[in-house]
Amino acid sequence: MSVTDDIVATVLENIEERGYDDDKHKATLIKDEANQFFKDQAYNVAIELYTMAIEYHPTAVLYGNRSMAYLKEELYGSALEDADNAIAIDPAYIKGYYRRATANMALARFKKALNDYQAVVKVRPNDPDAKKKFEECQKIVRRIAFEKAISTDHDKKSVAESIDINVMAIEDSYEGxxxxxxxxxxxxxxxxxxxxxxxxxxxxxxxxxxxxxxxxxxxxxxxxxxxxxxxxxxxxxxxxxxxxxxxxxxxxxxxxxxxxxxxxxxxxxxxxxxxxxxxxxxxxxxxxxxxxxxxxxxxxxxxxxxxxxxxxxxxxxxxxxxxxxxxxxxxxxxxxxxxxxxxxxxxxxxxxxxxxxxxxxxxxxxxxxxxxxxxxxxxxxxxxxxxxxxxxxxxxxxxxxxxxxxxxxxxxxxxxxxxxxxxxxxxxxxxxxxxxxxxxxxxxxxxxxxxxxxxxxxxxxxxxxxxxxxxxxxxxxxxxxxxxxxxxxxxxxx
Missing domain, CATH: 3.60.21.10 (Metallo-dependent phosphatases)
Structure with a gap:
C-alpha cells in the first residue's frame, strides 16, 4: 500500500466515523478533504479523493477541481477529459472552460484554448482576468500565424546573429x-x-x-x-x-x-x-x-x-x-x-x-x-x-x-x-x-x-x-x- 493509499484510507475512515446522510453528502465531505490536500499541494492525494467523490456523486465542480489537480501534475490529457466532463454536466460552469484552455495551452493547441477563453469572455465581458487571458492567447495565435506566413527555410535567422558581445560593457561594480x-x-x-x-x-x-x-x-x-x-x-x-x-x-x-x-x-x-x-x-x-x-x-x-x-x-x-x-x-x-x-x-x-x-x-x-x-x-x-x-x-x-x-x-x-x-x-x-x-x-x-x-x-x-x-x-x-x-x-x- 502506498503512502497516498494510506492517507486516502484514513480520510475515508474518518468520514465513516463522522457519518453522512447519503451519497451526495458523502461526496461533499470527500471533496472538502480533497480541497484541503489540494491547498497543501498534495495533488496526488487530492486526485484520488476527487475520484472517489465523483464515484459517489459526479458534479461539474468535482471534475473541474480534479482537472486543476491534473494540471498541477502535468497530466494534461486527463485534465482535458475532466474539463470536458465538467462542461458536459454544466455548460455554464466557467472554470471548466478555464481548465480546458490551460490544458490546451500546455499542449500548444492555442486555437482551441482561444475558443475557450472567448467563451468565458462572452459570458463575463467585464472580468479582467478572463479578458487578459483571452488577449494574451490571441496574441500567441496571431504571432504563430504571422511567423508561419513569413517564414521560409532560407531566410530564417538565428538569434545568435543579433548578439554582439563586444558592445557589452562590464561595470566596475561587477563582482562575478x-x-x-x-x-x-x-x-x-x-x-x-x-x-x-x-x-x-x-x-x-x-x-x-x-x-x-x-x-x-x-x-x-x-x-x-x-x-x-x-x-x-x-x-x-x-x-x-x-x-x-x-x-x-x-x-x-x-x-x-x-x-x-x-x-x-x-x-x-x-x-x-x-x-x-x-x-x-x-x-x-x-x-x-x-x-x-x-x-x-x-x-x-x-x-x-x-x-x-x-x-x-x-x-x-x-x-x-x-x-x-x-x-x-x-x-x-x-x-x-x-x-x-x-x-x-x-x-x-x-x-x-x-x-x-x-x-x-x-x-x-x-x-x-x-x-x-x-x-x-x-x-x-x-x-x-x-x-x-x-x-x-x-x-x-x-x-x-x-x-x-x-x-x-x-x-x-x-x-x-x-x-x-x-x-x-x-x-x-x-x-x-x-x-x-x-x-x-x-x-x-x-x-x-x-x-x-x-x-x-x-x-x-x-x-x-x-x-x-x-x-x-x-x-x-x-x-x-x-x-x-x-x-x-x-x-x-x-
Missing part, C-alpha cells in the same frame, strides 16, 4: 567571475560559488557561453553514443528542474564532473524551480569544459511552451532579457534527444514508442531541430511513461504513450539493449525499477517544488559493470524563493 578565452575549472568553481551567493554572471559572459554552447550542440547527433572505459564510473542523473542547490549537493556527494568522473543529465534542467538560470549555466559551463565527459539530453521542459508556462522564460527575462530567452529557445532545439552507453544502455527523458519496430537507426535519423511535435519518435522520447500492465495505453499527459513490460522487452531485444533509463516522473525514493529490470526511472530533484517530500537519486555504473547502482539523497536548504516564482500568470500556476 570573468571569462577569458575558454572556460576553466577555476572559472566553474567561482561561478558556482557566486551563484550560491545569489550573484549573477555578467550578461557579456553569459552570452559568450551561450554562443559557444550553441555552436557545439549544433554539431551533435540526435543520439549521442558514449563509451565508458572498463574501470571508469559513470553517473546518470534525472530531472533537476531548476533546483540549483540540490544540483550542487549532487556534486558534493558524488564529486564534481571531471574526465575521471563523467555525468549525463537526462533532461528537464529548467522550469518549476526558481534557480533555473543558475542550473542551466552550471551545466553549460561543464559541457564546455568537458565536452566528452559531460552530457545533456533534452527533456520535455526544454521547449518553448513549457518554458513560457512553468517559469524559465520569466526567470531569464527577469535576470537577463528577452533576447536571451529567445536564444535559449533556439538552443534547446539542438540538444540531443537520447544517449546510448556502451551499446547496451539506452537513456532518454520520457520513454519508448507508440509503434513497434522503431530501430536505433530510425532514432538517429530524427529531425530534432524543432519544437516537440504531438506524435512520432521525438514526441515519445520526450513524453512517454512506463506502465505495469502489458501493451500500450493513452498517456494521461495528452501526448506520448504509456508502454508496458512486453513493449520494453521487444524493443530491447530488437535493438540489443540491456535496459532503458528514463526520468520524467517524481518517485518517492528518487528512482524506480520497472519491467523486470529492463526499465528504470531516475529523478534528481528532491522535495520537488518544495512540497513533494520525495528523495532525489542518481545512477552509477562502470564500463565493465553496467548494472545500475542507485544513490539517494535528501533536499538541501535554498534561499527563500518559492518554486514557480517566475511562472506566467496566463496559465494560473503562480
Amino acid at each position: 567571475p570573468f571569462l577569458d578565452d575558454k572556460i576553466t575549472k577555476d572559472f566553474m568553481l567561482e561561478l558556482i560559488s557566486k551563484f550560491k551567493n545569489q550573484k549573477k554572471l555578467h550578461r557579456k559572459f553569459a552570452f559568450k557561453m551561450l554562443l559557444e554552447f550553441f555552436e557545439y550542440v549544433k554539431t551533435l547527433p540526435t543520439m549521442v553514443e558514449i563509451q565508458v572505459p572498463a574501470a571508469q564510473k559513470f553517473t546518470i542523473c534525472g530531472d533537476v528542474h531548476g533546483q540549483f542547490y540540490d544540483l550542487c549537493n549532487i556534486f558534493e556527494i558524488n564529486g564534481l564532473p571531471s574526465e575521471t568522473n563523467p555525468y549525463l543529465f537526462n533532461g528537464d534542467f529548467v522550469d518549476r524551480g526558481s534557480f533555473s538560470v543558475e542550473t542551466i549555466f552550471t551545466m553549460i559551463g561543464f559541457k564546455l569544459l568537458l565536452p566528452n565527459h559531460f552530457f545533456m539530453s533534452r527533456g520535455n521542459h526544454e521547449s518553448d511552451v513549457m518554458n513560457k508556462m512553468y517559469g524559465f522564460e520569466g526567470e531569464v527575462k527577469s535576470k537577463y532579457n528577452q533576447q536571451m530567452s529567445d536564444f535559449f529557445t533556439e538552443i534547446f532545439c539542438h540538444l540531443p534527444l537520447c544517449h546510448l552507453i556502451n551499446d547496451k544502455i539506452f537513456v532518454c527523458h520520457g520513454g519508448l514508442f507508440k509503434e513497434d519496430g522503431v530501430k536505433l537507426e530510425d532514432i538517429r535519423k530524427v529531425d530534432r531541430i524543432r519544437q516537440p511535435p504531438d506524435e512520432g519518435i521525438m514526441c515519445d522520447l520526450l513524453w512517454s511513461d512506463p506502465q505495469p500492465i502489458v501493451g500500450r495505453s493513452p498517456s494521461k499527459r495528452g501526448v506520448g504513450c504509456q508502454f508496458g513490460p512486453d513493449v520494453t522487452s521487444r524493443w530491447c531485444a530488437d535493438n540489443g539493449i540491456d535496459y532503458v533509463v528514463r526520468s520524467h516522473e517524481v518517485k518517492p525514493e528518487g528512482y524506480e525499477e520497472h519491467h523486470n529490470g529492463q526499465c528504470y526511472t531516475v529523478f534528481s530533484a528532491p522535495n520537488y517544488c518544495d512540497q513533494m517530500g520525495n528523495k532525489g537519486a542518481f545512477i552509477t555504473i562502470t564500463g565493465d559493470n553496467l548494472k545500475p547502482r542507485f544513490q539517494t539523497f535528501e533536499a538541501v536548504d535554498h534561499p527563500k524563493l518559492p518554486p514557480m516564482a517566475y511562472a506566467n500568470s496566463l496559465f494560473g500556476f503562480n
Whole structure:
C-alpha cells in the first residue's frame, strides 16, 4: 500500500466515523478533504479523493477541481477529459472552460484554448482576468500565424546573429567571475560559488557561453553514443528542474564532473524551480569544459511552451532579457534527444514508442531541430511513461504513450539493449525499477517544488559493470524563493 493509499484510507475512515446522510453528502465531505490536500499541494492525494467523490456523486465542480489537480501534475490529457466532463454536466460552469484552455495551452493547441477563453469572455465581458487571458492567447495565435506566413527555410535567422558581445560593457561594480578565452575549472568553481551567493554572471559572459554552447550542440547527433572505459564510473542523473542547490549537493556527494568522473543529465534542467538560470549555466559551463565527459539530453521542459508556462522564460527575462530567452529557445532545439552507453544502455527523458519496430537507426535519423511535435519518435522520447500492465495505453499527459513490460522487452531485444533509463516522473525514493529490470526511472530533484517530500537519486555504473547502482539523497536548504516564482500568470500556476 502506498503512502497516498494510506492517507486516502484514513480520510475515508474518518468520514465513516463522522457519518453522512447519503451519497451526495458523502461526496461533499470527500471533496472538502480533497480541497484541503489540494491547498497543501498534495495533488496526488487530492486526485484520488476527487475520484472517489465523483464515484459517489459526479458534479461539474468535482471534475473541474480534479482537472486543476491534473494540471498541477502535468497530466494534461486527463485534465482535458475532466474539463470536458465538467462542461458536459454544466455548460455554464466557467472554470471548466478555464481548465480546458490551460490544458490546451500546455499542449500548444492555442486555437482551441482561444475558443475557450472567448467563451468565458462572452459570458463575463467585464472580468479582467478572463479578458487578459483571452488577449494574451490571441496574441500567441496571431504571432504563430504571422511567423508561419513569413517564414521560409532560407531566410530564417538565428538569434545568435543579433548578439554582439563586444558592445557589452562590464561595470566596475561587477563582482562575478570573468571569462577569458575558454572556460576553466577555476572559472566553474567561482561561478558556482557566486551563484550560491545569489550573484549573477555578467550578461557579456553569459552570452559568450551561450554562443559557444550553441555552436557545439549544433554539431551533435540526435543520439549521442558514449563509451565508458572498463574501470571508469559513470553517473546518470534525472530531472533537476531548476533546483540549483540540490544540483550542487549532487556534486558534493558524488564529486564534481571531471574526465575521471563523467555525468549525463537526462533532461528537464529548467522550469518549476526558481534557480533555473543558475542550473542551466552550471551545466553549460561543464559541457564546455568537458565536452566528452559531460552530457545533456533534452527533456520535455526544454521547449518553448513549457518554458513560457512553468517559469524559465520569466526567470531569464527577469535576470537577463528577452533576447536571451529567445536564444535559449533556439538552443534547446539542438540538444540531443537520447544517449546510448556502451551499446547496451539506452537513456532518454520520457520513454519508448507508440509503434513497434522503431530501430536505433530510425532514432538517429530524427529531425530534432524543432519544437516537440504531438506524435512520432521525438514526441515519445520526450513524453512517454512506463506502465505495469502489458501493451500500450493513452498517456494521461495528452501526448506520448504509456508502454508496458512486453513493449520494453521487444524493443530491447530488437535493438540489443540491456535496459532503458528514463526520468520524467517524481518517485518517492528518487528512482524506480520497472519491467523486470529492463526499465528504470531516475529523478534528481528532491522535495520537488518544495512540497513533494520525495528523495532525489542518481545512477552509477562502470564500463565493465553496467548494472545500475542507485544513490539517494535528501533536499538541501535554498534561499527563500518559492518554486514557480517566475511562472506566467496566463496559465494560473503562480
